[in-house]
Amino acid sequence: MAQTVRRPAPRYGNRPTMKDVAARAGVGLKTVSRVVNSEPGVTVETERRVREAIDALGFRRNDSARVLRKGRTASVGLILEDLADPFYGPLSRAVEEVARAHGALLINGSSAEDPERERELALALCARRVDGLVVIPAGEDHRYLEPEIAAGVATVFVDRPAGGIEADAVLSDNAGGAREGVAHLLAHGHRRIGFVGDLPHIHTAAERLRGYREAMAEAGAPVDERWVSMGPTGAERVAAEAARLLSGPEPVTALFAGNNRVTVTALRVLADREEPVALVGFDDIELGDLLRPGVTVVAQDAALIGRTAADLLFGRLEGEPARPRQVKLPTRLIVRGSGELPPAGR
Amino acid sequence: MAQTVRRPAPRYGNRPTMKDVAARAGVGLKTVSRVVNSEPGVTVETERRVREAIDALGFRRNDSARVLRKGRTASVGLILEDLADPFYGPLSRAVEEVARAHGALLINGSSAEDPERERELALALCARRVDGLVVIPAGEDHRYLEPEIAAGVATVFVDRPAGGIEADAVLSDNAGGAREGVAHLLAHGHRRIGFVGDLPHIHTAAERLRGYREAMAEAGAPVDERWVSMGPTGAERVAAEAARLLSGPEPVTALFAGNNRVTVTALRVLADREEPVALVGFDDIELGDLLRPGVTVVAQDAALIGRTAADLLFGRLEGEPARPRQVKLPTRLIVRGSGELPPAGR
Numbered sequence: 001m002a003q004t005v006r007r008p009a010p011r012y013g014n015r016p017t018m019k020d021v022a023a024r025a026g027v028g029l030k031t032v033s034r035v036v037n038s039e040p041g042v043t044v045e046t047e048r049r050v051r052e053a054i055d056a057l058g059f060r061r062n063d064s065a066r067v068l069r070k071g072r073t074a075s076v077g078l079i080l081e082d083l084a085d086p087f088y089g090p091l092s093r094a095v096e097e098v099a100r101a102h103g104a105l106l107i108n109g110s111s112a113e114d115p116e117r118e119r120e121l122a123l124a125l126c127a128r129r130v131d132g133l134v135v136i137p138a139g140e141d142h143r144y145l146e147p148e149i150a151a152g153v154a155t156v157f158v159d160r161p162a163g164g165i166e167a168d169a170v171l172s173d174n175a176g177g178a179r180e181g182v183a184h185l186l187a188h189g190h191r192r193i194g195f196v197g198d199l200p201h202i203h204t205a206a207e208r209l210r211g212y213r214e215a216m217a218e219a220g221a222p223v224d225e226r227w228v229s230m231g232p233t234g235a236e237r238v239a240a241e242a243a244r245l246l247s248g249p250e251p252v253t254a255l256f257a258g259n260n261r262v263t264v265t266a267l268r269v270l271a272d273r274e275e276p277v278a279l280v281g282f283d284d285i286e287l288g289d290l291l292r293p294g295v296t297v298v299a300q301d302a303a304l305i306g307r308t309a310a311d312l313l314f315g316r317l318e319g320e321p322a323r324p325r326q327v328k329l330p331t332r333l334i335v336r337g338s339g340e341l342p343p344a345g346r
Numbered sequence: 347m348a349q350t351v352r353r354p355a356p357r358y359g360n361r362p363t364m365k366d367v368a369a370r371a372g373v374g375l376k377t378v379s380r381v382v383n384s385e386p387g388v389t390v391e392t393e394r395r396v397r398e399a400i401d402a403l404g405f406r407r408n409d410s411a412r413v414l415r416k417g418r419t420a421s422v423g424l425i426l427e428d429l430a431d432p433f434y435g436p437l438s439r440a441v442e443e444v445a446r447a448h449g450a451l452l453i454n455g456s457s458a459e460d461p462e463r464e465r466e467l468a469l470a471l472c473a474r475r476v477d478g479l480v481v482i483p484a485g486e487d488h489r490y491l492e493p494e495i496a497a498g499v500a501t502v503f504v505d506r507p508a509g510g511i512e513a514d515a516v517l518s519d520n521a522g523g524a525r526e527g528v529a530h531l532l533a534h535g536h537r538r539i540g541f542v543g544d545l546p547h548i549h550t551a552a553e554r555l556r557g558y559r560e561a562m563a564e565a566g567a568p569v570d571e572r573w574v575s576m577g578p579t580g581a582e583r584v585a586a587e588a589a590r591l592l593s594g595p596e597p598v599t600a601l602f603a604g605n606n607r608v609t610v611t612a613l614r615v616l617a618d619r620e621e622p623v624a625l626v627g628f629d630d631i632e633l634g635d636l637l638r639p640g641v642t643v644v645a646q647d648a649a650l651i652g653r654t655a656a657d658l659l660f661g662r663l664e665g666e667p668a669r670p671r672q673v674k675l676p677t678r679l680i681v682r683g684s685g686e687l688p689p690a691g692r
Contacts, residue, residue, distance in 0.1 A: 016493075058493025075474075083439040083454075086632070089430035096429060096456060105470050108429075108454030110442060124451050128421070128474070147362075147404025264633065271636055286432070287610065287633045290617055 016057035025053040075105040076132040076313060077125035079118060083110045087260060087283060087302050094306030095134055102314050104131065115139025126153055132313045134158055140201065154316035158309045160203040166324045168316070170309040174204050177298040177331030178211025181280040182256055184333060186219045189343050190254040190278060193227065194245035196238055196266065197258030200230040208258050208282055227252055238265040246277060253343035254278035260285050263295065280339040294336025305329060362403035371399040421451040422478040422659060423471035425464060429456045433606060433629060433648050440652030441480055448660050450477065461485025472499055478659045480504055486547065500662035504655045506549040512670045514662070516655040520550050523644040523677030524557025527626040528602055530679060532565045535689050536600040536624060539573065540591035542584055542612065543604030546576040554604050554628055573598055584611040592623060599689035600624035606631050609641065626685040640682025651675060
């Protein structure tokens with residue numbers, strides 16, 4: 001049947017094939033394959049004809065076919081917890097830069113803090129034959145990755161360690177950082193310090209709480225359990241809990257915020273109060289230096305974390321044979337004003 | 347040769363195959379294939395045996411092989427300009443949510459504002475046979491995508507239109523938003539208003555500058571070309587230009603910042619000055635409400651932009667036959683204080 005439409009409607013399956021290229025160039029299929037795969041045995045003139053046919057038809061090699069033949073795909077996957085959390089921006093970018101330096105494509109996705117979704121995404125990426133995975137885990141059981149790791153998928157966990165398997169991990173010194181931040185509040189005269197953190201089963205949340213308890217114990221300051229509030233870091237719960245900690249006959253005089261989302265909500269609560277309340281937050285926040293007072297934070301180096309994880313991943317892919325390693329990166333206390341406010345006089 | 351190591355070192359190519367599953371289950375290859383692909387013709391007992399073998403061996407279907415047979419991959423690609431720009435966080439998350447609702451995996455990457463990298467990434471994703479692409483373009487010539495689009499890859503451009511081809515696009519009303527923001531400054535008595543924007547060849551930057559000029563013209567306020575500064579939005583250049591606009595015998599009394607990065611740097615410059623200077627920024631910024639004064643902005647709805655683009659993409663994949671469409675989404679002026687400061691008295 002004659003084609004009367006000048007350009008067929010786009011549809012799957014009408015991509016030009018190597019056969020189309022061969023027909024147009026007037027050569028055999030093997031010759032086209034040699035040109036496409038940069039193999040020897042083709043004259044300059046023939047290669048020119050094949051390349052012209054490729055350009056004219058818009059032919060592209062199907063990398064899915066290559067994967068089946070060659071094993072490696074030059075792609076790595078990154079599973080984040082939340083694409084919209086600003087902490088992951090510089091981390092993703094750092095992983096991508098390292099991947100690119102190794103000629104690999106970064107494939108990204110997010111678990112939205114759902115273990116089932118993390119598993120589904122990780123296995124979907126493995127089914128697409130990524131060479132390696134960087135995982136910020138949402139779940140606590142990663143035995144589902146064992147067959148993948150055994151089959152050669154290099155896997156590095158970031159921010160939180162793997163559960164149930166031995167695997168490389170790049171973590172911040174969460175306990176040490178929180179201990180330093182809380183010690184800073186204690187050094188400025190606070191004894192009643194509230195801790196508002198994430199869900200207690202989350203590794204980073206538990207570690208930061210541990211740091212809080214250690215700092216308080218070192219200073220001989222007893223912890224009233226009503227000062228510790230662990231749970232979802234949505235604005236509603238955090239605002240209610242911060243308000244609770246700051247009310248009653250014996251309110252706290254300082255707050256330690258367990259992550260950037262808690263800090264932002266705590267700042268909103270404190271902005272509405274007359275009496276100044278000291279605040280130190282875990283994670284830096286943009287514009288934290290421009291608020292009055294500036295926001296004192298325990299900062300993680302998200303870009304360094306991403307770079308370290310990606311370096312570890314590509315080291316494994318290049319055959320580094322060592323046992324799984326856990327790298328712990330230091331945090332940094334940035335003093336800007338909010339953490340140096342004295343206890344409100346009462 | 348006998349295996350003496352209990353667990354072989356991970357390497358490529360030692361994944362269990364369907365053949366291994368068939369051997370372990372004591373059935374034929376075709377039977378395994380039927381179970382894996384949920385095809386009929388297998389007894390309950392045989393299916394159980396096959397599933398046990400699959401679990402025991404850790405077999406996973408290779409989706410790369412499926413792609414070759416079925417055409418569709420249930421994956422879409424998203425090319426961002428910069429993974430670390432907070433504008434793209436909610437946008438990516440919205441695209442991912444829509445993709446997930448359609449059972450598709452989102453594959454993400456960034457061009458880092460480099461047209462060559464955009465092209466490379468887009469073609470790499472097409473070579474991996476994504477069903478569709480959402481592109482925030484860095485380049486101005488997208489004819490390289492014509493063969494892909496003709497072959498059925500649904501493609502939607504976001505934030506900036508495609509160049510050289512007709513394609514779906516989801517844009518903010520950049521000119522209208524900037525016009526409203528500048529008109530707001532004019533309404534508060536300003537006549538000398540500086541505009542600090544991105545590189546002039548970037549569509550959004552040019553459109554926002556157009557909105558500035560239109561607002562000034564409507565108010566009968568002549569524009570001194572020294573008030574307009576277009577270029578890279580790194581902190582160094584923006585700080586220098588903001589300082590220049592605010593100095594000399596006839597400084598501007600207000601600044602319009604062309605995007606969130608410009609706004610953040612402008613805020614740092616203004617924080618060091620005694621005399622208040624009015625500021626309106628394009629794009630909202632986190633904590634903009636907590637600064638004193640609060641930061642008046644022209645906000646885009648990044649999540650709505652992402653959702654709209656993804657809906658358009660999956661509509662195309664489901665066969666919507668219409669001509670390429672351009673959707674323009676409104677912006678919103680958020681009044682918080684910095685844009686309502688009167689001109690400094692001189």
